[in-house]
């Protein structure tokens with residue numbers, strides 16, 4: 217019996233990699249179906265020559281893409297094309313926190329900004345650096361390549377970020393062997409590249425990474441708006457100092473978060489995004505809420 221990690225699932229067949237990086241293509245044991253065990257990409261498993269025999273308990277699970285035991289999410293936002301959005305950044309950060317996974321902020325396409333624009337962006341992001349690792353990257357100048365290699369080392373990484381942010385380009389820049397489909401290639405050639413329709417963990421530097429078509433959409437229907445306060449680590453850390461134990465930092469008096477926004481210690485835009493996201497979650501119709509089903 218051996219132990220390894222599932223890195224790919226296609227047509228009911230699982231590819232498992234062992235400690236020595238040997239690959240095995242396996243089926244799950246028949247009894248798994250009756251026990252409602254369905255192995256996922258990312259799972260640590262015991263296996264023999266033909267079958268997955270046991271699935272170890274998962275540390276965490278992502279849906280869309282379905283992937284387990286993720287160490288961190290590389291949250292990719294472009295400096296331009298599309299323009300950097302702090303609202304999108306704050307939404308993604310809250311979602312990733314909600315999954316209990318470490319987010320790493322990666323700003324791509326920094327070559328498209330002039331020095332002044334980049335200075336403004338960096339200064340706005342400096343607040344985030346107290347709570348998150350921030351990496352600046354460009355596939356044109358190759359700035360940040362080493363930072364990405366360092367941060368992904370020995371980790372299972374998942375990419376997130378809107379379509380066109382530069383996720384596939386980032387991976388191809390760091391490891392040209394991946395040869396992932398990027399936007400212009402998919403338009404020009406259509407086929408012949410790795411397409412990202414199934415979930416797969418690729419060897420990446422000395423870790424693993426999943427390029428994800430699915431985790432580009434924000435899905436907040438799993439959460440209640442009053443849970444948002446847990447997913448802003450900078451606000452959560454202050455919650456003991458708010459007058460009310462259950463303070464949502466929206467309307468309650470003697471709120472420490474709002475006090476720090478007023479004196480400029482928390483950027484106003486980050487707080488405004490919090491309020492926007494809070495109301496967006498509130499507006500999700502109950503019929504769409506998975507947690508109420």
Ligand SMILES: Nc1nc2c(ncn2[C@@H]2O[C@H](COP(=O)(O)OP(=O)(O)O)[C@@H](O)[C@H]2O)c(=O)[nH]1
Pocket residue numbers: 324325326327328353354355356377378379380381382383384385386397398399400
């Ligand atoms: N100038 C510049 N363009 C980039 C950079 N990274 C990606 N792009 C372009 O942005 C577009 C979308 O990139 P892609 O990797 O497909 O984004 P994805 O949808 O997040 O995987 C493509 O046209 C890329 O050539 C970069 O660092 N600099």
Ligand SMILES: [Mg+2]
Pocket residue numbers: 383384385397398399427
């Ligand atoms: Mg892509």
Ligand SMILES: [Zn+2]
Pocket residue numbers: 455458459463464465466468470471472473474
């Ligand atoms: Zn408060």
